[in-house]
Amino acid sequence: MNAVNTNSANVAERRLAPPSLAISTVIFALRPSETSGRPTLWLPLVRRIREPYKDMWALPGGPLAHDESLQDAASRNLRETTGLAPQYLEQLYAFGGLHRSPTQRVVSIVYWALVQPTEAALADESENVRWFRADRLGELAFDHNAIVEYALWRLRNKMAYGSIAYHLLGEFFTLAQVREVYEAVLDRQLDPANFRRQIKATPEIEETGEYLQGGKHRPPRLYRFTGTPGLGPDNRSTP
């Protein structure tokens, strides 16, 4: 393609061109707070190296290639940004407002990934890729603050249905760790005894014979999640 981007005839042409398509990915993981050490939600962002919004932070993403499925493009975002392979990766929403980008009409199909702490600890960081606390992002490029806000809202909603918390933990976890995930996502403290009672009543949470090693008190029991995740058609193996 020969695109000369500097004259106004081309700007007008781009305005009338069909909307172009991009894939972006919101990648959540629990990491310790810098201050309290408690688990909090973090996500990696990429510094933009060209206009528009040059030097601002943005969600990882880019144009959809002609030979790449939506899910594959999102997996590639995840891999290129963090070096990780997706465990939980699901379509979030398509954002298609008229004024999302100052230079052309772009529709972004957004995926979200949940990454376990052991994986997140291995994730690459660099000059142009950095992890940020979800509640302290500053101003991002495009409408990406609104996209992250929507992803957080969906995450809080999904928590109510159970399985989602376990994608932020490893295979085995204590009930206190589950509570910490809920506290990080909901951003409020929960009563430990009530929470414990509720979680133990969830049929998908299974007691194991294992205990967490290394504390000074009676070691807490480890549990495991046995349900199935996700509502996207990709997780139902239809289209």
Place this chain on the structure above:
Amino acid sequence: MNAVNTNSANVAERRLAPPSLAISTVIFALRPSETSGRPTLWLPLVRRIREPYKDMWALPGGPLAHDESLQDAASRNLRETTGLAPQYLEQLYAFGGLHRSPTQRVVSIVYWALVQPTEAALADESENVRWFRADRLGELAFDHNAIVEYALWRLRNKMAYGSIAYHLLGEFFTLAQVREVYEAVLDRQLDPANFRRQIKATPEIEETGEYLQGGKHRPPRLYRFTGTPGLGPDNRSTP
């Protein structure tokens, strides 16, 4: 645009072109079964008047115009197909498989609408727009059978969270009518006494002082739904 579609150079060019974007809409309404008269799920389809899949039935939709939001395009689909304005219209999913269309790569962002029976009764039909029972569609164009199947699956899932049924009914309804919606969507009979007990325990279902007129028995009480619908960001008035 000067598109000459008949030579193979152009076919190869289209294959390497960026994916194009379409909006399609699944529109569900309850209508009486032709045989039993019981409420069943129906949706309007449009006969294709050009290749590919000429003369086959397809979901209403088309390319996204450069000056139209995703939601506006879906509203237009609904209006052009049925003459109706949307009451409940929400983004369903973006379908972006590599081989959805034989001639070019198309990503379809699919919306779904729920239409009340009084509205559905007013909907236009014509030679090229016809309503079909959701469980008796035959073979549709593109991957539209899979899209409808996914929409049905999501509808069944959403039923579990309550509000969705009421978008298929009018403002006032009897508990038996609610049960009929559930039976139509879930495609199985439910125990009336159990169902009644469950629904009466739902805080968002409010008794009114009105009764259904015109039966020969004691007239059943009318209820009203007081909750809020929808999970899309459009329903949260963010992006």
